[in-house]
Amino acid sequence: xxxRDYFFKTIIYVVLLMSSFVMLIPFIWMILTAFKSITETTxxxxxxxxxxxxxxxxxxxxxxxxxxxxxxxxxLLMIAGRILAAVLTATLAGYAFGRLHFKxxxxxxxxxxxxxxxxxxxxxxxxxxxxxxxxxxxxxxxLIFPGLVTAFGTFLMRQSFMGxxxxxxxxAYLDGCNIGQTFLFVMAPLTKSAMVALSIFTAVFAYxxxxxxxxxxxxxxxxxxxxxxxxxxxxxxxxxPELMAAALxxxxxxxxxxxxxxxxxxxxxxxxxxxx
Amino acid sequence: MMLRINNNKQxxxxxLWGWLFILPTMIGLIILxxxxxxxxxxxxxxxxxxxxxxxxFIGLQNYSKLFEDTEVWQSLWxxxxxxxxxxxxxxMIALIIAVLLNQKIKxxxxxxxxxxxxxIAAPAAIxxxxxxxxxxxxxxxxxxxxxxxxxxxxxxxxxxxxxxxGIWSVVGYNIVLFLAGLQEIPRDxxxxxxxxxxxxxxxxFHITIPLLSxxxxxxxxxRMIAAFQVFDLIYMVMTDTNPAxxxxxxxxxxxYQYSFTYGNKGYGATIAxxxxxxxxxxxxxxxxxxxxxxxxx
Numbered sequence: 014x015x016x017r018d019y020f021f022k023t024i025i026y027v028v029l030l031m032s033s034f035v036m037l038i039p040f041i042w043m044i045l046t047a048f049k050s051i052t053e054t055t056x057x058x059x060x061x062x063x064x065x066x067x068x069x070x071x072x073x074x075x076x077x078x079x080x081x082x083x084x085x086x087x088x089l090l091m092i093a094g095r096i097l098a099a100v101l102t103a104t105l106a107g108y109a110f111g112r113l114h115f116k117x118x119x120x121x122x123x124x125x126x127x128x129x130x131x132x133x134x135x136x137x138x139x140x141x142x143x144x145x146x147x148x149x150x151x152x153x154x155x156l157i158f159p160g161l162v163t164a165f166g167t168f169l170m171r172q173s174f175m176g177x178x179x180x181x182x183x184x185a186y187l188d189g190c191n192i193g194q195t196f197l198f199v200m201a202p203l204t205k206s207a208m209v210a211l212s213i214f215t216a217v218f219a220y221x222x223x224x225x226x227x228x229x230x231x232x233x234x235x236x237x238x239x240x241x242x243x244x245x246x247x248x249x250x251x252x253x254p255e256l257m258a259a260a261l262x263x264x265x266x267x268x269x270x271x272x273x274x275x276x277x278x279x280x281x282x283x284x285x286x287x288x289x
Numbered sequence: 290m291m292l293r294i295n296n297n298k299q300x301x302x303x304x305l306w307g308w309l310f311i312l313p314t315m316i317g318l319i320i321l322x323x324x325x326x327x328x329x330x331x332x333x334x335x336x337x338x339x340x341x342x343x344x345x346f347i348g349l350q351n352y353s354k355l356f357e358d359t360e361v362w363q364s365l366w367x368x369x370x371x372x373x374x375x376x377x378x379x380x381m382i383a384l385i386i387a388v389l390l391n392q393k394i395k396x397x398x399x400x401x402x403x404x405x406x407x408x409i410a411a412p413a414a415i416x417x418x419x420x421x422x423x424x425x426x427x428x429x430x431x432x433x434x435x436x437x438x439x440x441x442x443x444x445x446x447x448x449x450x451x452x453x454x455g456i457w458s459v460v461g462y463n464i465v466l467f468l469a470g471l472q473e474i475p476r477d478x479x480x481x482x483x484x485x486x487x488x489x490x491x492x493x494f495h496i497t498i499p500l501l502s503x504x505x506x507x508x509x510x511x512r513m514i515a516a517f518q519v520f521d522l523i524y525m526v527m528t529d530t531n532p533a534x535x536x537x538x539x540x541x542x543x544x545y546q547y548s549f550t551y552g553n554k555g556y557g558a559t560i561a562x563x564x565x566x567x568x569x570x571x572x573x574x575x576x577x578x579x580x581x582x583x584x585x586x
Contacts, residue, residue: 021489022392022394025389025392025394026394028385028389029386029389029390029394029400032382032386032404033400033403033404036403036404036406036407036457036460036461037403037406038422038429039407039415039418039419039422039457040406040410040418042418042421042422042429043414043418046421054427055426055427056427057426057427057432060432060433101313102313102314102317103314105310105311105313105314106310106311106313106314106315108310109306109307109308109310109311110311113303113306113307113310114300114303114307115300115303115304115307115308116304117308118307118311121311121315124315124318124319124323125314125318128318128322128323130569130572131322131326131565132514132517132518132561132564132565132568133518134518134541134544134561134564135325135326135329135561135562135564135565136321136322136325136326136329137548137561138325138328138329138332138548138554138557138558138561139324139325139328139329139332140321140325141549142328143320158321159321161317161321162313162314162317162318162321164318164322167314191302191306192302192303192306193306196306196310217408217409220411221411221412221521223412223413223520223521223524223525224520224521224524224545227549228549238411238413239411239412239413240413242411242413242414242417243413243524243525246413246416246417246420246525247528253421253427256417256421257417257418257421259417260411260413260414260417260418261414263411263413263414264410264411264414267409267410267411268406268409268410270409271402271405271406271409272402275398275402278405279401279405279465282462282465282466282469283465283466283468283469
């Protein structure tokens with residue numbers, strides 16, 4: 014019996030190790046290519062796997078040609094704006110939907126659920142026309158605009174408020190708090206982990222969004238990392254080290270954030286179903 | 290008497306605060322989402338004039354054009370092919386990995402991190418590296434396995450090559466959801482089965498799958514909706530000059546092209562409405578079918 018268990022454990026480890034290696038191949042190849050010379054990447058006889066020397070030229074060139082500082086900044090401002098708006102509006106609405114009883118609540122909430130079922134492309138043309146009519150194309154505001162409110166976030170925050178015990182609220186009322194004070198000082202602080210989860214989702218979603226930044230911000234100066242990378246691919250067609258270096262530079266900040274907030278990431282997805 | 294006044298007061302307070310709190314969200318939703326639904330439908334009855342100026346009412350012409358447009362139906366078919374491969378395969382792989390990760394093993398969180406990594410990478414970066422892996426001349430795949438396959442320019446296989454990227458991207462996300470579901474299954478069930486002499490495979494099919502079916506259902510509905518909207522991968526991997534573009538462009542890709550490259554927002558809107566109808570139908574079928582296989586305790 015013991016040896017049979019040992020045998021199964023070994024198989025499990027082998028399968029997991031092999032499949033995680035397969036998962037990592039694209040990332041490994043990205044890194045290896047970024048440090049190679051162009052001739053090394055286009056040599057097939059022999060095919061070069063390891064760079065002969067670890068060159069930094071591709072990184073230098075990419076950093077010279079693409080204004081990564083600005084791209085990071087634009088992406089960061091977009092993310093910050095969306096997080097601020099989403100957490101603020103969704104926490105308020107989530108509390109009202111989850112804890113208060115008032116006329117019109119259920120109809121209003123069904124509108125929130127309805128929005129979640131509609132594919133986003135339906136909103137894109139009218140949202141673009143609105144931004145364009147406001148004269149706000151090629152601004153940070155345009156990047157933030159569709160994320161000013163969030164149905165998903167409202168749903169997430171409502172779930173979180175619903176999980177809190179009733180006694181807290183009653184105690185606050187007895188102490189003479191009105192609803193606003195109860196929300197602000199008693200209930201809202203208890204949903205911090207849901208707020209963190211919502212912030213993470215908002216950040217990842219904004220960072221990965223490709224179509225919207227491409228539509229509203231054609232200006233090079235107002236591109237995000239994702240949209241600038243898309244444009245770059247067309248220009249550098251076959252300069253593989255530079256393409257991979259740029260991809261790597263664009264991925265690193267999010268990977269670091271993920272390493273830091275890993276627990277919140279995973280818990281957030283597991284409890285809410287996530288929406289990436 | 291006192292109580293009733295309090296109750297009334299309380300009810301009024303809840304009404305006022307409630308609406309005050311939901312007002313920003315409701316105004317935003319109405320302006321950003323609800324009105325745009327009607328405007329998109331409205332737009333689909335119009336044609337954008339020459340030079341992208343002006344809207345010309347053309348009634349149902351966009352729809353009659355849509356029904357005869359082989360490009361649109363081909364792109365719907367491409368999208369369906371993508372969905373049919375990406376969703377079930379990513380779910381099956383994720384199920385197996387999640388069950389393995391749920392055993393008493395070391396390094397659980399490291400494995401989980403690795404599987405989840407593609408989920409947080411920029412889609413543009415993912416597409417770039419996969420294009421490079423797939424490169425028929427200098428790519429890793431053809432050179433290591435000594436193949437001569439045009440992974441992304443052969444029209445008969447390109448969409449499946451893209452689906453492989455999709456699977457690789459989402460498998461970690463499914464694993465996380467399945468792991469959460471697996472944690473809910475009581476350990477006693479497995480112990481009882483072991484005493485009865487059920488093998489691991491038997492336990493998988495008779496305990497894990499039925500008890501995990503709500504999670505599987507949730508993942509398959511949400512993943513399918515997301516997969517029907519595939520755009521980034523196709524936009525980034527396929528260039529306009531790729532001979533396989535016709536056999537790989539998805540509905541959303543076509544929507545983007547018509548609305549923002551060709552400047553025909555009316556027809557773009559019509560394609561968006563088609564996408565809405567397709568997604569609603571598929572979701573409806575899934576919700577109906579869940580009664581047959583999803584097991585709620």
